[in-house]
Amino acid sequence: METKFVADVMLGRLSKWLRVMGFDVHYQSHYKEGALESLVAEGRRLLSRRAKAVEEDANAVWIQSDHVHEQLQEFKTKTGLASDRSKWFTRCLRCNVPLEKGSSKAPLESVPDYVLHQEVPDIHGCPVCGRFYWPGSHRTKMTLQLEEWGF
Numbered sequence: 397m398e399t400k401f402v403a404d405v406m407l408g409r410l411s412k413w414l415r416v417m418g419f420d421v422h423y424q425s426h427y428k429e430g431a432l433e434s435l436v437a438e439g440r441r442l443l444s445r446r447a448k449a450v451e452e453d454a455n456a457v458w459i460q461s462d463h464v465h466e467q468l469q470e471f472k473t474k475t476g477l478a479s480d481r482s483k484w485f486t487r488c489l490r491c492n493v494p495l496e497k498g499s500s501k502a503p504l505e506s507v508p509d510y511v512l513h514q515e516v517p518d519i520h521g522c523p524v525c526g527r528f529y530w531p532g533s534h535r536t537k538m539t540l541q542l543e544e545w546g547f
């Protein structure tokens with residue numbers, strides 16, 4: 397089964413990039429007392445900047461670097477999980493849920509005209525926030541960045 401993760405408050409940028417690569421990473425900029433522990437108890441593996449978290453939870457992944465590209469390398473080395481390019485851009489970067497092809501609760505007006513007029517074949521929508529995702533310059537930029545980092 398696919399490993400699910402929960403990241404502590406220090407790991408917002410890492411969470412975003414892991415979601416770009418399709419990993420299931422729960423992230424909040426603030427957790428109530430005990431919330432992280434509950435998410436771990438539900439089966440999520442903890443990603444943490446705190447050495448102490450790893451002392452308390454042998455299954456936790458200690459992320460030591462402050463730099464996101466190094467954090468991604470640490471994630472790769474410490475979890476042994478390879479990046480699967482077929483999974484890139486399949487998850488909402490905001491909500492952490494899988495995108496659905498062409499369907500969304502959002503009105504179509506949220507897609508810029510130029511995208512519709514070009515008949516982009518690969519529009520996906522988030523079933524939670526209604527945000528649309530499609531191949532474009534933003535995605536190309538993120539792909540180049542990941543490739544530069546060796547993914």
Ligand SMILES: [Zn+2]
Nearest residue numbers: 488491522525
């Ligand atoms: Zn969303």
